[in-house]
Amino acid sequence: MKRFVPFVLLAVLVPAITSIVLAQQPSQATLRISAGDRPVATVTLSGQLYFNAGDVVTALGGTITPDSTGFRVTLNNVVAAFGPDSRFGVVRDDLIEMPAPPIVVDGKPYVPWQFFQGFFKRAIDNEAVWDPATRVLAVRAAQRNVVSVQASVTNVQGISKIVLSLSGPAEYGIVKQPGLYTVAFRTPIHAPFAEQSVEDPYVQKLTFAGNELRIQLSAPEVVGDAYKLENPFRIVIDFRKGAAPAPGVPPPAVSRPVDQPGIRTIVIDPGHGGKEVGAIGPSGMYEKDATLAVCRKLALSLGSKLGARVVLTRDDDSVISLDQRTAIANQYKADLFLSVHMNAAVVKGAHGSETYFLSLDASDELAKKAAEGENAVSAAAQPTTSSDLKLILWDLAQQEYLNESSKFASAIQEEMNRATGVQNRGVKQAPFKVLVGATMPAALVEVAFITNPEEESKIKSDAYQNMVVDAITRAVQRYKTDYETRIGVAQPPPAAAPATTTTTTATRTGT
Numbered sequence: 001m002k003r004f005v006p007f008v009l010l011a012v013l014v015p016a017i018t019s020i021v022l023a024q025q026p027s028q029a030t031l032r033i034s035a036g037d038r039p040v041a042t043v044t045l046s047g048q049l050y051f052n053a054g055d056v057v058t059a060l061g062g063t064i065t066p067d068s069t070g071f072r073v074t075l076n077n078v079v080a081a082f083g084p085d086s087r088f089g090v091v092r093d094d095l096i097e098m099p100a101p102p103i104v105v106d107g108k109p110y111v112p113w114q115f116f117q118g119f120f121k122r123a124i125d126n127e128a129v130w131d132p133a134t135r136v137l138a139v140r141a142a143q144r145n146v147v148s149v150q151a152s153v154t155n156v157q158g159i160s161k162i163v164l165s166l167s168g169p170a171e172y173g174i175v176k177q178p179g180l181y182t183v184a185f186r187t188p189i190h191a192p193f194a195e196q197s198v199e200d201p202y203v204q205k206l207t208f209a210g211n212e213l214r215i216q217l218s219a220p221e222v223v224g225d226a227y228k229l230e231n232p233f234r235i236v237i238d239f240r241k242g243a244a245p246a247p248g249v250p251p252p253a254v255s256r257p258v259d260q261p262g263i264r265t266i267v268i269d270p271g272h273g274g275k276e277v278g279a280i281g282p283s284g285m286y287e288k289d290a291t292l293a294v295c296r297k298l299a300l301s302l303g304s305k306l307g308a309r310v311v312l313t314r315d316d317d318s319v320i321s322l323d324q325r326t327a328i329a330n331q332y333k334a335d336l337f338l339s340v341h342m343n344a345a346v347v348k349g350a351h352g353s354e355t356y357f358l359s360l361d362a363s364d365e366l367a368k369k370a371a372e373g374e375n376a377v378s379a380a381a382q383p384t385t386s387s388d389l390k391l392i393l394w395d396l397a398q399q400e401y402l403n404e405s406s407k408f409a410s411a412i413q414e415e416m417n418r419a420t421g422v423q424n425r426g427v428k429q430a431p432f433k434v435l436v437g438a439t440m441p442a443a444l445v446e447v448a449f450i451t452n453p454e455e456e457s458k459i460k461s462d463a464y465q466n467m468v469v470d471a472i473t474r475a476v477q478r479y480k481t482d483y484e485t486r487i488g489v490a491q492p493p494p495a496a497a498p499a500t501t502t503t504t505t506a507t508r509t510g511t
């Protein structure tokens with residue numbers, strides 16, 4: 001798949017940017033590391049200060065090399081990547097958020113100092129601090145706040161609830177494998193015990209090792225939904241029995257399928273979140289809650305049935321901007337992007353599913369209304385910061401995938417029609433902002449009309465959610481097989497290895 005279009009287009013613009021920068025008089029700052037002080041080149045563009053990434057990284061013993069989408073930095077065997085088309089860098093499975101995208105001057109990459117802050121924390125457990133008054137960028141051992149953890153397990157009404165109570169906020173990720181969930185803390189923790197067996201139908205044993213908590217489950221088909229609560233800070237995982245995996249399933253493939261052709265990484269985007277609640281049903285159900293419930297199940301289903309790496313743009317009630325949602329998909333080099341929503345209608349009795357792919361022209365008046373609704377809800381809470389130039393480049397990027405996006409959307413719509421027995425709604429094109437900027441086949445599904453009382457009550461039920469998840473899983477499987485057959489890398493049909501499900505918690509905005 002060609003996914004380098006935006007960069008190629010931007011590269012054409014780089015000389016223009018460069019000349020602006022050089023007209024601004026390059027300046028110097030001091031890099032302070034344990035080996036002493038040394039100069040680092042900086043430039044200022046539109047009020048933003050950028051540091052020569054090579055100066056800083058090589059002073060610490062790392063390397064920096066250009067690659068097809070930008071630059072690759074290696075330090076202490078940890079690799080990070082960034083490109084001039086995005087203000088998100090990536091290190092391991094985490095995103096590094098910068099206030100502005102990196103720039104290239106005379107072929108050398110310059111980054112805001114926040115890149116070093118994010119990268120050095122993961123690579124060498126150091127913090128980077130910029131003092132604008134003295135113009136010193138200090139890199140030093142991180143001030144570590146140890147967070148103490150308490151764990152409890154209770155089974156209520158068939159759900160086993162693990163509650164991890166923390167003495168303060170902590171960053172963490174959860175790796176889900178059949179029979180084993182691992183909570184990996186990114187801040188040092190003080191564990192309450194090393195190992196404890198649990199009398200519980202679903203949870204067998206809790207083991208703390210280093211900064212990880214391993215949760216041993218009683219069976220591979222036990223699945224968990226995780227969320228966090230604040231004040232005090234708690235991580236909650238609800239375990240229940242999910243669908244049984246196919247017999248003879250091999251142990252999970254933990255290897256990360258990167259840079260192989262085919263559909264390997266799928267980004268699922270639960271619509272809305274936080275104060276941006278989306279549409280509201282007649283009995284008060286929020287679209288943001290319905291989309292998250294469906295997407296969590298969908299992520300597990302796609303991970304186990306397709307052996308795909310699945311990333312959720314949010315796994316809790318965070319506010320995430322539309323730009324960030326596609327940025328996440330691009331940074332994870334996703335092969336497929338699906339945004340999940342619930343429809344709203346002024347027309348009484350509107351029902352059924354609709355699937356969209358991106359077009360600047362809506363295919364009919366109602367499709368235009370749907371797009372206006374979804375775009376407006378977000379615009380109210382999150383003013384768009386995209387420049388026209390950026391939008392044009394992004395549009396061209398998605399233009400590359402219109403044909404594939406249309407095929408993907410059709411597969412979803414057909415399976416949803418088959419599952420719900422509703423035939424009168426089809427695939428549509430509309431200018432949904434969340435699809436703008438995805439450099440992979442992308443679609444948006446409006447699962448059902450949350451504004452219709454009958455559909456709203458269905459959306460609440462597990463049975464209906466599972467039916468939707470099964471239909472979308474079949475659609476993704478169909479599209480995957482079709483696509484891989486066309487490009488000649490068709491895999492043997494699945495029931496294949498379940499893979500890990502990655503959820504991202506590094507992406508919320510500061511609002």
Ligand SMILES: [Zn+2]
Nearest residue numbers: 271278341342
């Ligand atoms: Zn929506």
